[in-house]
Amino acid sequence: MGYEAVNPHKQPYLAYRSGVNVPFLRCWWSDRGSVPPPRVWLNPIGKAAMMIKKKVLNPDRIRRVHGGFSFIPHRFLTDGFLAALQQKETLLYLFLVLAADRHGLSFYSYDTICSLLQMDLDQYINARNGLIDKDLIAFDGTVFQVLELPATFVSASKHGEQKRARNQATIAQLADQSLKRMER
Numbered sequence: 001m002g003y004e005a006v007n008p009h010k011q012p013y014l015a016y017r018s019g020v021n022v023p024f025l026r027c028w029w030s031d032r033g034s035v036p037p038p039r040v041w042l043n044p045i046g047k048a049a050m051m052i053k054k055k056v057l058n059p060d061r062i063r064r065v066h067g068g069f070s071f072i073p074h075r076f077l078t079d080g081f082l083a084a085l086q087q088k089e090t091l092l093y094l095f096l097v098l099a100a101d102r103h104g105l106s107f108y109s110y111d112t113i114c115s116l117l118q119m120d121l122d123q124y125i126n127a128r129n130g131l132i133d134k135d136l137i138a139f140d141g142t143v144f145q146v147l148e149l150p151a152t153f154v155s156a157s158k159h160g161e162q163k164r165a166r167n168q169a170t171i172a173q174l175a176d177q178s179l180k181r182m183e184r
Helices: 087-099 110-117 121-133 156-183
Strands: 002-006 024-029 033-035 041-045 048-052 137-139 144-146
Touching: 087 110, 087 121, 087 144, 110 121, 121 137
Parallel strands: none
Antiparallel strands: 002 024, 024 033, 041 048, 137 144
16 A cells, blocks of 8 residues: 555645645555545644644555444534433444444344343433434334434433423413412
8 A cells, every 4th residue: 555645736626625735645555546545634833734644554454334234424423412422322322323224223122232232121211212312213112213313413401401491481471370360
């Protein structure tokens, strides 16, 4: 495996939106042709940027999708879904993603899931219900479906605040109605 430099001026799609032109690398494998490199990170240095170069550590073991189908969208990390999950919810979600087919469906029983994930029944039920409440999975009693991530994520704390605000508004309405009845 070798690296070849690509001129960003000849290929303008490689330029960043910030206007910083940096040299990009493409990996070259004789049996695979030219493929894009792994994600690169830019460290700002004043008005310029320095690129940290990454290299493939073991080119013979690069991951590929062969028979199964499972993935977790990058938004799961960047939009705060992962940070909002408890440990057992994360573990169950990862298991369901790995077990799911291309439609997100899987049908493992709770006994098998609890055994494989080393959870007791209460932990499983709490994790499952937490994922359902966060709109990450659907469950009909037999079949699980890992759902597409919601367009926007409402964190548990924001959800709790919204629920509290609705409860306070309801209490205020009831109190107002009671006071109006007493005035009559």
